[in-house]
Amino acid sequence: MPIESVNDFVVRFANVNGSGSASANELFARSVLRMGVPVSPRNIFPSNIQGLPTWYEVRVTEADHLGARGGVDLMVAMNPQTWDKDVASIEPGGYLFYDSTKPMPPSRFRADITVIGMPLTEICNREYSDPRQRQLFKNIIYVGALSALLNMDVNEIEKLIGEQFKSKEKLIAPNIHALHLGRDFALQNLKCPIGLQVRRADKVGDRIFIEGNSASALGAVYGGATVCAWYPITPSSSLAEAFSRHCARLRVDPETKENRFAIVQAEDEIAAVGMVIGAGWNGARAFTATSGPGISLMQEFLGLAYFAEIPSVIIDVQRGGPSTGMPTRTQQSDLLLCAYASHGDTKHVMLFPEDPAEAFDFTALSFDLAERLQTPIFVMLDLDIGMNHRLSRPLAWDDARRYDRGKVMTAAELEAGKDFGRYLDVDNDGIPFRTYPGTHPTRGSFFTRGTSRDRYARYTEEGGPYVDNMQRLLKKFETAKGLVPRPVRRNADKPGRFGIIYYGSTSPAMDEAHDMLIAQGIALDLLRVRGFPFHHDVAEFAGAHDAVFVVEQNRDAQLRTLLVNELNLDPAKILPVLQFDGTPITARFIARAIGDHLDSRKVVPLHKVVS
């Protein structure tokens, strides 16, 4: 039976990298949004510029399930290279849309799906003579055909084309022409609509459609970052580039046209973090954006920033590791690398945003935390959040908010004779005062070094002062627990024996899995961890349950390791649920893994207990 579904299905576009399909596919996704129906698109792309297979997946979801679902209901198969796999991935009863210009033997199709052929190449060749136009307009033509097949409002697509080419007006008419070429052909020659349909709804609200990297970069602008040093690496390059764009728009002095920011593309990640540390030492808010391999290179400097207590922000857009790993696939596999970065005893602060809105909030916050705690702060993004458009609550800023510049002793305080010891714990929170270079002619200068020193920053190799300093750093880490974003807890209707801990980009899939589990009569308490070191609520949550599932996207259960290690939890009670194949985690996977586990424990589902 062909799948019948309104506002709840997955369309996947199989294209060739560099063929201009990306903007047409995005146009399709935005058109659904404009009809008031939430979508969640994902790029699945190779580490390549031109010629290799690339996919764009659009989950149409009135129920607001923004995580990846898995499976494909409608395949738009535009890449002969991947044909067999693409056809095989369609759900039974699903649909295949393809370019039928060149006949295909029946053996290349499936009996249990609906096949919709349209001679796209033939139409293009008839209409256009320029090869480039044939290629580009083919994409718009299939969007036009889909609008008919899925019963979409063509006016919304036309409006979007108008907005897209606002500054290149002469491109509007030819694009709209191509759109109708496809739409009219489908209406006249194909059965429209198919079982999958988009129906106007009102479920998008005031939400925005944005990539996490862009939101995070804007968070750096709002958070007062003035220095950005970076080295190109997928999937973080678009973050530094977005910072450049935002700054060009928002940070140029209107009168002098001079920049209130400095962006340096460094020679490598080591130099990038070195510049961040130099700028942080000298009182500017500075950050770098990188991915796992970059963090590996930065290790020595990160230890210096920890030990010499220099504010710095490192945004890690995580990808598949180890080594070069899967540069264009997503994972949450840098937690241990960042938490304990560098040789010797170190611990670092990490933040785990779940979506673009939190990427904005947490990036802005990271600069306050870095200066308050005088230490590196890691913002743990990943490719799934960073490089995909996500429907997200609008970004918000309170104009009354003031930057927390931390404990900086001023020239006036020094002049008044206030005692300055760079590593003196004056407030019993482990955080000492610092001075900016050049503050006072005779007071407050000190030597910053990675070697051991006493409370007044004087070099020493004696055991006592060394231990004193290392203990103070631990105390400071304790202080950080109260400053990082608190975990978000959602309790089941009734108290249960089991809980789930999750974080970051797993969020939307977890929400959906939670609904699926409830439908199966399994009710669990949820805790979304948003920062490291763990807030006391996390230990409390773990202690309140017989067992806690920790859902994450890496092989080695890295958050679980941190939970067991830092909170001294019983490993037998902390159960890993792990997906790490590079694709975003799905609700189906989580619900199945947890359901199976509970079955094996022979837990009687709640509804059976109740009935």
Add this chain to the structure above:
Amino acid sequence: MTYIVKPRFHHPALPKNALGYTHRDYEGSVSTLCAGCGHDSISAAIIQACFELNIEPHRVAKLSGIGCSSKTPTYFLGQSHGFNSVHGRMPSVMTGANLANRELIYLGVSGDGDTASIGLGQFAHLIRRGVNMTYIVENNGVYGLTKGQFSATADRGSKSKRGAINADSSIDLVAMALQLGATFVGRSFSGDKKQLVPLIMAAIEHKGAAFLDVISPCVAFNNHPGSTKSFDHVREHNEAVNRLDFISGRSPIAVDYEPGAVEIVEQHDGSKIALRKLDGDYDVHDRRGATNFLLERAAAGEIVTGLLYVEPDGEELHDNLKTVKKPLNTLGERELCPGSGALDKFNASLR
């Protein structure tokens, strides 16, 4: 060594500079380097240069990497903030510091191991970016702190104290700095205070990346016959192209050199360098000529010293980045945060 403290007492008749500071105000703590180390002479030259330039010590930021030379910032300018970073990475920390506050005077001290080996990449990129700073390499051709291994600036064929012969080609940092676009390049010798002090003064006043290679014999591991970085060898093979005098923009010009042999170079801030030419044909404004001259003399076994190249109106990193005149570290919410209105507009563009 925390127990070594210099006495606060000093003679009331010590000469003072225009700011009323004495030499002592530019000193740091007692050096812990070997007695007779060339590096201590360079520290003394830095102290003298800052004293004569009437620099407020706290307006200098001194940065270094790791090694004997990188320890020296502790021994001068005790009222300046110092940063002893990680091995070979002073240039990146320096670049970041300079971006944060363009108003301070930046002094980077490094060694031949720190700059020519582990830090060669960062050195190159700092120079090509034109970071406004003075970069001094205290070059002894040897790893001192780890007890005498060859460094990358050791000449091919030179002999270590233990008798090993260096078979690798040496890196000439001066030639590299010229090639990489440094706008001020000089070489000197730690034992030649008369040449070194004005060179450091001119480098500090220079706008842009100023590079100084200072040969500084290691008395412990590289001052024996067979070493090309020993006191004797350098003295015998030193080919100075010029002697210079530095005249700050704030003081009247008084040059006691014979006319004809003297060239006055005026820098962007009005300060002047008076060059007494020792080699009649040598032109300090000819980057290619300087490179050729270096190679020629090196082939003859000579070490060229003096001011080798200067571009008085060079551009620096902040010019290229078009940053505001006010130091970035002084900007607050008003200048940096676009506010909720701009954010609402941005949100609206994403629907």
